Amino acid sequence: MRKFTGDQLVMASHNKGKLREIAALLAPFGIKVSSAADHGLDEPEETESTFAGNARIKAHYAAKATGLPALSDDSGISVDALDGAPGVYTADWAETPNGRDFAMAMEKTWNLLEAKNAPFPRTAAFNCTLCLAWPDGHDELFVGKVDGQVVWPMRGEHGFGYDPIFVPNGFDITFGEMDPAKKHEMSHRADAFAKLVAGCFD
């Protein structure tokens, strides 16, 4: 596995919630972190049907455009009773003509579970694939996951995206209610990040 030896990294994401979380995870490593927006990059189209495929598109696009190593995150929530949906299409489910509406997407998810009369607990997992790509085209991939259940109504103001309806196993609060530092210890993103650190930063 290739080691990360530089002192600069581009975060190949346009999601402010992710950028905040990954900046917090990277903070102890003394790396100068910039975002795709800092470099004036637009969002590449996520045309693959897997987290890994889309993570690679985003990281390689940013690495080639900036000449710097780039770290992307492709993630989503997979609900068992919905055959893994929305999964890779989690962001797409929130798409409206006026931008993303996650309250609407969460309501759609819950309504589908209700329509199916899905049994409780309504188990789900958050998945995260991180891709670290270099300008020469090399990359490394890291996968993380956290199991839990989808609940209703939405609870909590922390986090982003689907956090208000996801309760991780072993807890009775949603990610939206959880202190961000605690989420950083146990999320799908933290799980993948620990593997990135073990593989590339040590």
Ligand SMILES: O=P(O)(O)OP(=O)(O)OP(=O)(O)OC[C@H]1O[C@@H](n2cnc3c(O)ncnc32)[C@H](O)[C@@H]1O
């Ligand atoms: O592609 P980038 O620019 O990184 O940002 P994005 O928001 O489009 O990100 P994805 O394509 O990976 O879509 C994943 C969606 O899954 C949701 N998601 C991922 N991780 C999450 C988390 O920790 N908490 C809540 N929702 C999450 C969130 O709504 C994201 O928009």
Ligand SMILES: [Mg+2]
């Ligand atoms: Mg995206």
